Amino acid sequence: MFVVEAPARTTSAPVTAPPAPRTARLRRLVRSAAPYLYLLPALVLLVIWVYRPLVQAFELSAYSWNMLPSSPMTPVGTGNYERLLDLPVFWDSLGRTGVLILGMLPFTVVLPLLIAVASTRVSGRARTLYHACIFAPFLVAPVAAAAVWRWLLHPGGGVVGRVFDTGHNWVYDAETAHAVIIGITGWQLLGFAVLVMWAGLAGINGDYAEAARVDGASPGQVGRWITLPLLSPTLMFLVLTTVLLSPVLTFPLIDSMTQGGPSRSTTNIYYLLWDYAFHSFDAGLGAAAGVVLFTGFGVLAGVLVWLSEKVAFHDD
Numbered sequence: 001m002f003v004v005e006a007p008a009r010t011t012s013a014p015v016t017a018p019p020a021p022r023t024a025r026l027r028r029l030v031r032s033a034a035p036y037l038y039l040l041p042a043l044v045l046l047v048i049w050v051y052r053p054l055v056q057a058f059e060l061s062a063y064s065w066n067m068l069p070s071s072p073m074t075p076v077g078t079g080n081y082e083r084l085l086d087l088p089v090f091w092d093s094l095g096r097t098g099v100l101i102l103g104m105l106p107f108t109v110v111l112p113l114l115i116a117v118a119s120t121r122v123s124g125r126a127r128t129l130y131h132a133c134i135f136a137p138f139l140v141a142p143v144a145a146a147a148v149w150r151w152l153l154h155p156g157g158g159v160v161g162r163v164f165d166t167g168h169n170w171v172y173d174a175e176t177a178h179a180v181i182i183g184i185t186g187w188q189l190l191g192f193a194v195l196v197m198w199a200g201l202a203g204i205n206g207d208y209a210e211a212a213r214v215d216g217a218s219p220g221q222v223g224r225w226i227t228l229p230l231l232s233p234t235l236m237f238l239v240l241t242t243v244l245l246s247p248v249l250t251f252p253l254i255d256s257m258t259q260g261g262p263s264r265s266t267t268n269i270y271y272l273l274w275d276y277a278f279h280s281f282d283a284g285l286g287a288a289a290g291v292v293l294f295t296g297f298g299v300l301a302g303v304l305v306w307l308s309e310k311v312a313f314h315d316d
Contacts, residue, residue, distance in 0.1 A: 107186025
């Protein structure tokens with residue numbers, strides 16, 4: 001017995017009228033503006049807390065003012081810049097800033113590379129403990145680190161003096177104070193740099209090294225000709241971070257341990273502009289130093305970014 005089914009009844013979708021041209025344009029405008037609306041709060045904060053003070057610093061550098069509300073601001077044009085460039089302490093602090101950056105590079109580039117490569121041979125829970133021990137100093141507040149290291153380096157019974165059997169005053173000696181600041185800052189930044197290096201190593205495809213080993217390459221050749229070129233963007237990022245952030249990150253240590261001394265041996269360019277503004281109350285000179293610092297580091301950062309892009313393009 002055959003059952004004949006009735007053909008399925010099809011219903012056509014209702015035809016809707018196309019949107020009006022003005023409505024379509026409004027929708028496209030809202031759709032194109034949506035990403036900028038999400039960015040708007042961040043842009044507002046960036047303008048208020050970064051660009052507005054920067055413009056004010058440029059304006060203040062053209063005035064002579066002692067920061068007292070009752071004292072008038074006297075226009076001096078480029079006088080603050082001329083006075084700043086004539087000060088020997090400015091050039092001395094600039095040289096110390098260069099020494100600081102060069103002294104930080106082993107802690108932020110060389111040692112992190114060696115530690116990150118060595119950690120690839122550690123596995124299991126030991127690797128987690130290894131990572132935690134390396135990264136822990138980065139979590140210590142700089143002021144707390146300064147207090148602990150002052151106690152460790154104290155000439156009257158500090159741990160370092162007992163280990164090396166010396167009563168040398170490491171912090172308040174002009175020949176060693178700057179090295180102490182560099183060493184403590186490097187000790188703190190080492191964990192961050194190693195973390196960045198781990199991320200760079202994790203982003204390298206292991207097939208490259210495996211193919212090189214199949215072709216007979218030794219571990220040293222793999223590291224020299226494969227790992228290091230592929231890590232070059234990461235290395236350039238760490239160099240850029242060291243150049244831009246080292247003078248800033250040393251400020252809490254300098255202010256807590258040496259206050260720029262002894263004999264200004266730890267006064268870098270960043271601490272100098274703060275000293276002019278808030279110790280000497282010479283707001284115009286401090287603003288001029290800040291503008292010079294911003295311009296110099298901006299040019300240096302631009303050169304490093306250009307080099308990093310060239311390196312990344314060459315690797316690709």
